[in-house]
Amino acid sequence: MKIRGLLIATLVFAALAGVLYWSDHRKSSAQAAKPSTDTATAILKLDQNSVNKLELRKKDQPTIQLDKPGSDWKITEPKPFAADQSTISTMLSSLSSLNSERLVDDKSTDLQRYGLDHPSFELDISEKDNRGQRILFGDDTPTGNAVYLALAGDPRIFTVAGYTKDSLDKNLNDLRDKRFLTVNADKISRVELAGKQGDIEFGRNQDEWQILKPKPMRQCRGGERTRPQADGCPHGPQWPRHCSERGGFRLQSWRSCRDGEGHGRIRHARASPAQRQERVLRQI
Numbered sequence: 001m002k003i004r005g006l007l008i009a010t011l012v013f014a015a016l017a018g019v020l021y022w023s024d025h026r027k028s029s030a031q032a033a034k035p036s037t038d039t040a041t042a043i044l045k046l047d048q049n050s051v052n053k054l055e056l057r058k059k060d061q062p063t064i065q066l067d068k069p070g071s072d073w074k075i076t077e078p079k080p081f082a083a084d085q086s087t088i089s090t091m092l093s094s095l096s097s098l099n100s101e102r103l104v105d106d107k108s109t110d111l112q113r114y115g116l117d118h119p120s121f122e123l124d125i126s127e128k129d130n131r132g133q134r135i136l137f138g139d140d141t142p143t144g145n146a147v148y149l150a151l152a153g154d155p156r157i158f159t160v161a162g163y164t165k166d167s168l169d170k171n172l173n174d175l176r177d178k179r180f181l182t183v184n185a186d187k188i189s190r191v192e193l194a195g196k197q198g199d200i201e202f203g204r205n206q207d208e209w210q211i212l213k214p215k216p217m218r219q220c221r222g223g224e225r226t227r228p229q230a231d232g233c234p235h236g237p238q239w240p241r242h243c244s245e246r247g248g249f250r251l252q253s254w255r256s257c258r259d260g261e262g263h264g265r266i267r268h269a270r271a272s273p274a275q276r277q278e279r280v281l282r283q284i
Contacts, residue, residue: 043151043158044098044133046125051092053126056170059118064172075176082177087170094167095125098135100158101146108157114148115139116157121169137165 054066065077066088073088075081104114111117115138123135134152141147146159192201192213201213211217 041100041103041156041158042097043100043149043160044095044135046092046096046098046127046133048089048092048096050127050129051095051125052128053124054088054091055122055124055126057122057124058169059120061171064170064175066175075172078172081172081175082182083175084177087175091168091170094164098160098164100149100160102159104148104157104159105155107155108150109155111138111150114150114157116148116150121165123168135168137169 052068056064056066062078064075066073066083067076068074073083073085075083108114116136119136119138121137123137125133125135136150136152138148138150140162141159145162147162147165149158149160149165150156188204190201190203190212192199199213200211202209203212204210
């Protein structure tokens, strides 16, 4: 009788252990299948070279449209402008591998909770094969250093770093080409400056610039020796004089015939013509 009771108890214990193991195993599998909300997730992957149109929409502001009909981007809306190619390239670089900080909700039905029912900023992306994506930016997170984001038609809600939004949320002034002249500095052969004190003209002979007006002369370079100059020294004009340009001043140095030691003085307390020419070329 005792042996029979012991067998029954053993069978019951084995059955309970089996049920418990199956339950735990099923729960672990379900948790493994569910994405972690704290793990960074790839939101978007794009080939920058395939993107040919961008549209930026913000509340109470006209839509900005960028098109790439050839090799360069152009602003077509709200007014036609030349576009800053570097700024757009940075935007595309951010879009090409857009990752989230975390996945907030994988099946959200309440966009209003995240400010995505009326997004503060929308970015439409069109590709050459007629594929498109729309990115929606909502409210800032409570910490203030991230923002809620979603893709149109995707129920997932993500957070991305605030600087990610800043790299994409551009206004018309950010996107237009602000250069006054768009020329290749290497192809410039002559520059003329007209002013009240007279005209100055520079010309380039191969890799060297020369001053042509008001009178021809070579530019003074640091440490370059100019012709010797007699200054009443009994040794005559054998003592060399040098010129150099530092910090916007022309510095002339010479040797004294008395002790043979080097001395120097600032001769011009303003930029030399050569420096003004270089500044003009950098600004162009």
